[in-house]
Amino acid sequence: MSTQVHEKYQNNSIQTASPSELTLMLYNGCLKFIKLAKRGIEEGNYESKNMYIQKAQNIVSELMITMDPEYEITKQIMPLYEYLNHRLLEANMQNDVKILDEVEGFVVEFRDTWKEVIKLTKNQQKGIVGNV
Template sequence: MKMQKQYETYQQNSVLTASPGELTLMLYNGCLKFIHQAQKAIQEKNIEVKHINITKAQNILSELISTLNYDYSISSEMRRLYDYMISRLVEANIKNDSLILKEVEEMITEFRDTWKEVLVINRKKQYNSNGLV
């Protein structure tokens, strides 16, 4: 029980001290976690757990939409992709369809991996601009 409490405190501190870029990465990872749990629930024929986890994934995508900066043209394209993924998750939920979940998982994984690369590039730029090379 004590370890669980320590882990929860660690997770909370991770979120509170994360940069906006790291928070976005956490959202992508959380979305993937919930999709995996929904896939498992479909295999186990646990409709309630499937629904809960798909809904959590949809909520994360809605949060990602709310963080888009429309000063950049790419944001409109990302909005369309997020909306598409949400609609596919709704369909997967209705149809208990693991293949649709797999499709969304692959899209989110691609977004997440790209975002990781952006964070690394930005850290290197920041490191170099601070004369720490």
């Protein structure tokens, strides 16, 4: 697939995604950037590592911005996002793959939990539609 075709497909996917699917995309993007940052450290490419860690931090910041303060869960998740951003900063300064592994573990948990929320929501909507 050509780069232009791939970019068009990706942009279309983003534009047609639901808010819950966009959140899932953010988690997946964060994981991708963490993996690329680890590779940068392992290869001694610190410019690449820096760029990818900053991209991961931007995603965590976006997740923080989109949280609705009206919900109780926001009060519980926000400190975790702040912790992840802090650890990403430390990993960047210290070129530490272990810290990136730790952050990756948290993001995988967030992503997997979010997948379950999406699945449950879809099942509930099907049940509601089916009972009408």
